[in-house]
Amino acid sequence: MLKKVCELAQIAGSVIMNYYLSKKLVNIFYKSDNTPITNADYQANNILKTGLLSIFPKIPILSEEESHDFKNYKNWHTYWLIDPLDGTKEFLKKNGEFTVNISLIKKGIPILGVIYAPFFNVLYSSFNKEAWKEDKRKGYKKKIFVMQSKEPLLVTSRSHPDKELDNFLSKINSNYKIKKLGSSLKFCYIAEGKAQIYPRFGNTCIWDTAAGHAIITAAGGKVKTWNGGELNYSLSSFNDNLSLINPGFLASA
Structure with a gap:
């Protein structure tokens, strides 16, 4: 499961980068709260939703970029929670600090997490109490752990x-x-x-x-x-x- 979700995040990330590298492709809109959203957000959302439904057709999806009828989803116990382009402001500022976020929620707890930073080509993931970082540019994957510091x-x-x-x-x-x-x-x-x-x-x-x-x-x-x-x-x-x-x-x- 985790491998498939990671691959899907990278596909969405590659499409986001196509927009990121081409000024002509990016169209900016604004939500009701005045925060920006672009066609890159929408395209990434379509990729994630289509991909997740094809791999896991029985698990519903809640996305930042789609409206939902609360009456339909309030009783979901297991569902995908996605933010197709987290950091749209950073995407527009061209500083590279944006991500594709996918998580699997079960009984109110996120049990799987995938965060892909396409500009840096770095993938973070977790499942079953283990977490990893994969740096695609440097060609390594390793388990990661939090660390304390005298100067945090x-x-x-x-x-x-x-x-x-x-x-x-x-x-x-x-x-x-x-x-x-x-x-x-x-x-x-x-x-x-x-x-x-x-x-x-x-x-x-x-x-x-x-x-x-x-x-x-x-x-x-x-x-x-x-x-x-x-x-x-x-x-x-x-x-x-x-x-x-x-x-x-x-x-x-």
Whole structure:
């Protein structure tokens, strides 16, 4: 299963790169919340949806890029949760920090995660409490684990500044470095031991976090709400389409 999903993420990523490398192909639209979306997002969504349904026809799919009738999916216990192009702002800024995110949710828990960064040609994946990084350019694949550090690296969103984050940083006593990153790469940095802390106060939706959550957990890390609870992906716990928003959280090694 994991191999097939990884291959599918790479196919979607190659199509995204075709748009990325050609200014003429990219058309920009805006959602109701004024966030950008492009034809690259839509094309990647079609590839993932078609591919997942052909391989796993009995597992339903919830995507960021499609509207759904909440009454139909609120009782799903097992489903695919996808973000076909996570980091559209970074895609448009041409900084390479965007990803293809695929996760499998079972009883509210992300049990499989795939994050592909097509610009860097790096693939992160996890299943059954094991996580891997595959660097296509350098030609290696290895298991990854979180790592502690005396001078931890703290990763934050590149496109979502937050006053609560500034307040959090002012209260940290230990020495630390900060790196701003786009998309789900923040989760990946922690999972592979490059970073140790990712505090998030601003809004994220469940498709933004599920794949990264699965990968960090499999690598030995944690993703906890600020109250110490777990992020919940059980659709029956939400009220409608507009409420698929996570509480703030701390991802850590």
